[in-house]
Amino acid sequence: MNYQEGLNWIHERIKFGIKPGVKRMEWMLERLGNPERNINGIHVVGTNGKGSTVSYMRNALNRNDYTVGTFTSPYIETFNERISVDGKPISDNTLIELIEIVKPTSEAMELETDLGTATEFEIITMMMFVYFGALKPVDYVIVEAGLGARYDSTNVFMPAMTVLTSIGLDHTSILGDTLLDITRDKSGVIKPGVPLVFSVKDQTSREYIYKVLEDQQAKGIELDRDIILIPRNGEFQFQYDQYDFQDIKLSMVGRHQKENAALAIAALLELHEQGKAVLDCNKVIHGIEETSWPGRIETVSTDPLVILDGAHNRESMAALVDTMKRQYGDKEITVLFSAIEGKPLSDMMQILGEIAVSFNVTDFEFPKALPKAEIFDKVDHPEKSMVTDYLSFIEAFEGDLLLVTGSLYFISEIKQYYNKKDTES
Structure with a gap:
């Protein structure tokens, strides 16, 4: 099997859709000797902010000379980055090796059980557990959940720490229509005695989380209650327990x-307090300050100014628009947007329209990508248009600022385009 054949086999799983539940994962992991039991893991779940929070923690631990594996999704530049060590994606040969390990197990499950076929995300999650639990032990593995939490394929290991970044209305067709429905799902990752560092704004959701924490005899560490964040002129002060860091x-x-950074710092300090990590606080803060994450308000061109951001639901779009107003309020912003199925388009378009001088929508090659005409119908803006060739549109742009946003899968396409341009120049 070569690299492309291996990728094709993984991507063929997309047709089996999303099948919430962990029984298939448990069966396959047991068949492989339960490698997930060997990792020293941190589980990161939430509607928004997972990828950035993972990156903050990874960088801070690296600064303290720890080797850190990460599992993230979706990828932005290369598929291999979903399984990385110290920020470096696994090699093509390693990916092939992992596929050759998990493929027979996946096929055996189809033949020997009535559990059905493993999904794409389950296969990749299996590969991650095999890699860090059997082939490449590391000091810590930071595992980002995929869709949801309780029935997500990552929810099969006992972490040292759990982080819940946010709760918002996303994937409602699967997770439920209300914040409380989604909170019930997210709370499914709270394990007995495992601390939860979290940020939840909705009062009913907070009360539910505290009830689960009490039932599980787990410590809750909450932003704006236990963790104090004080913004000051682009910097911020962080306070937690006896810790007080200025001018971050x-x-x-x-x-x-x-907020994502504050959650990451608090989670690491709690690990330190529990004796599960030995950390130099100065190195933690330096690592946090240095952290970047592709596709999050990322400048990919300065002349003209082009910014990418994967705002793919109501909450992340509101955060993006708020930041653009603060950082680029003096610019005329042209928007290029695309999305996949299952998103609250009307709300997102209304929020994004607040900063758009012109609103352009497009579509891209992806199984769940929405046709541009369907997106166009949801846009209520006097200057709106449909773009057929989005790369030509970007090439021809001569305005003040082009904001390319929407699906992370779409952002990945644009990011790869700019990477290719950089390579050729």
């Missing part, structure tokens, strides 16, 4: 990034 200045912009 992030590389990533936006109030939401300060």
Whole structure:
């Protein structure tokens, strides 16, 4: 099997859709000797902010000379980055090796059980557990959940720490129509005695989480209750327990990034307090400040100014628009947007329209991508248009600022385009 054949086999799983539940994962992991039991893991779940929070923690641990594996999705530049060590994607040969390990197990499950076929995400999750639990032990593995939490394929290991970044109305067709429905799902990752660092704004959701924490005899560490974040002129002060850090200045912009960073710092300090990590606090903060994450208010061109952001639901779009108003309020912003199925388009378009001088929609090659005409119908803006060839549109742009946003899968396409341009220049 070569690399492309291996990728094709993984991507063929997309046709089996999303099948919430962990029984298939448990069967396959047991068949492989339960590698997930060997990792020293941190589980990161939430509607928004997971990828950035993973990156903050990874960088801070690296600064303290720990080797850190990460599992993230979706990928932005290369498929291999979904399984990385110290920020470096696994090699093509390693990916092939992992596929050759999990493929027979996946096929055996189809033949020997009535559990059905493993999904694409389950296969990739299996590969991650095999890699870090059997082939490449590391000091810590930071595991980002995919869709949801309780029935997500990552929810099959006992972490040292759990982080819940946010709760919002996303994937409602699967997780439920209300914040409480989604909170019930997210709370399914709270394990007995495992601390939860979290940020939840909705009072009913917070009360539910505290009830689950009490039932599981787990410590809850909450932003704005236990963790205090005080913004000051682009920097912020962080307070938790006896810790007080002044003048933290992030590389990533936006109030939401300060919150993600605060959660990451608190989770690491709690690990330190429990004796599960030995950390130099100065190195933690330096690592946090240096952190960047592709596709999050990322400048890919300065002349003209082009910014990418994967705002793919109501909450992340509101955070993006708030940040753009604060950082680029003096610019005329042209928007290029695309999305996949299952998103609250009307709300997202209304929020994004607040900063758009012109609103352009397009579509891209992806199984769940929405046709541009369907998106166009949801846009209520006096200057709106449909773009057929989005790369030509970007090439021809000569305005003040082009904001390319929407699906992370779409952002990935644009990011790869700019990477290719950089390579050729």
